[in-house]
Amino acid sequence: xxxxxxxxxxxxxxxEATFLERVALACExxxxxxxxxxxxxxxxxxxxxxxxxxxxxxQYQLPLIIDDRIDICLAVDANGAHIxxxxxxxxxxxxxxxxxxxxxxxxxxVARAVEAEEQGADYLGTGAMFPTKTKVITEPTTKExxxxxxxTVKIPVLAIGGIKEHNIDTxxxxxIVGVAVVSEIMQATDIxxxxxxxxEAVKLL
Ligand code: TZP
Numbered sequence: 078x079x080x081x082x083x084x085x086x087x088x089x090x091x092x093e094a095t096f097l098e099r100v101a102l103a104c105e106x107x108x109x110x111x112x113x114x115x116x117x118x119x120x121x122x123x124x125x126x127x128x129x130x131x132x133x134x135x136q137y138q139l140p141l142i143i144d145d146r147i148d149i150c151l152a153v154d155a156n157g158a159h160i161x162x163x164x165x166x167x168x169x170x171x172x173x174x175x176x177x178x179x180x181x182x183x184x185x186x187v188a189r190a191v192e193a194e195e196q197g198a199d200y201l202g203t204g205a206m207f208p209t210k211t212k213v214i215t216e217p218t219t220k221e222x223x224x225x226x227x228x229t230v231k232i233p234v235l236a237i238g239g240i241k242e243h244n245i246d247t248x249x250x251x252x253i254v255g256v257a258v259v260s261e262i263m264q265a266t267d268i269x270x271x272x273x274x275x276x277e278a279v280k281l282l
Contacts, residue, residue, distance in 0.1 A: 079282035081255025082275055083235055084108040085144070086115075086130070087211060087263050097129055103262050104137040106272040112159055112181075112257065114144035127153040142181055147173050157181060159202065162189070171197030181235075185218055190226045190234075198232060202257055205238020206248065211259045214238065220251060227252030242271065245278045255279050 084103045088096050100111060113130050115123050127143060131153050134141040140156035143149050147170055150158040157179025160170050167182055174180055182198040184190035190201055203223050205214045218238070227234045233254040240248070241261045248256065256279060265271035 079253055079255045079279050080109065081233070081235060082108050082272070082279050083110045083112060083142075083255065083257040084262055084272075085112040085237070085257050085259045087259050088115075089264060093126070093129075097133065099263060099268055100130060101133045101136075102268040103272050104133055104139055106269045107276040108139070108262070108272055109255070110140040110142060110156075112142040112144055113155075114159075114259070116145075120146075120149070124149050124152055127155065131155060140179065142179060150174065150178065157199070159183070167193045167196035167198055184226060185216070186222065187225050187229050190230050194230045194232050200233045200235060200254075201226065201230065202235050202237045203253075204236055204240075204257075206236050207239025207241070207244055209239040209260070212238070220248070223248075223251050223253065242274050242278060245275065246281065249282050251282070253282060255282070 111134050113127055127149050131141050142157045142159050143155045144159050145164055147158045159181035161183040171180055179199045180197060181200050181202055182193040184193050184201045184203055203226055204218050206218055223236060235255055235257045236248050236253045237257040240256045240258050262271055
């Protein structure tokens with residue numbers, strides 16, 4: 078039984094109060110962790126937003142992971158950071174974070190997954206599993222690759238990319254611990270029921 082429903086944030090141009098309300102609603106209704114993912118904010122603005130999101134995740138006692146930015150993770154005492162291919166090497170990120178913070182790493186191939194595990198990753202994010210408008214994807218990840226990764230590494234693997242209520246069941250049996258979701262939650266007209274439905278679907282994986 079899978080159990081992780083990781084909300085990865087995106088703002089879609091909405092004002093900050095609306096964004097924070099949406100994150101809080103997702104937390105209230107069952108996401109199991111939040112990854113704050115910002116690509117176009119200044120360091121100061123990313124930091125200030127992270128402080129506000131941390132208040133929410135603390136309120137719901139959920140882990141907060143900061144995408145790309147180890148400095149901001151440490152500055153706001155978030156639970157961890159998530160890094161992709163173009164960021165610091167995994168062993169360097171681990172050294173900077175220390176042993177106690179969670180380190181998530183994006184891995185699209187078995188080789189990258191093995192390397193990340195060896196260098197200190199705590200979990201992997203693998204995808205994009207389906208077409209997505211949230212990120213430019215040059216090569217989608219196949220279900221076979223996902224299965225190969227989960228069969229090879231010991232650390233937990235989350236699937237990401239285009240995961241929706243209507244396709245999540247196709248990830249069943251792949252050995253993932255759960256999914257990471259952006260638009261299906263952040264753009265839902267009814268976030269509460271969307272999160273509840275996804276949470277039920279995750280349990281069936
Ligand atoms: N990494 C791989 S796909 C993706 C990221 C951050 C975006 C996933 O967004 P969505 O809206 O859940 O498809």
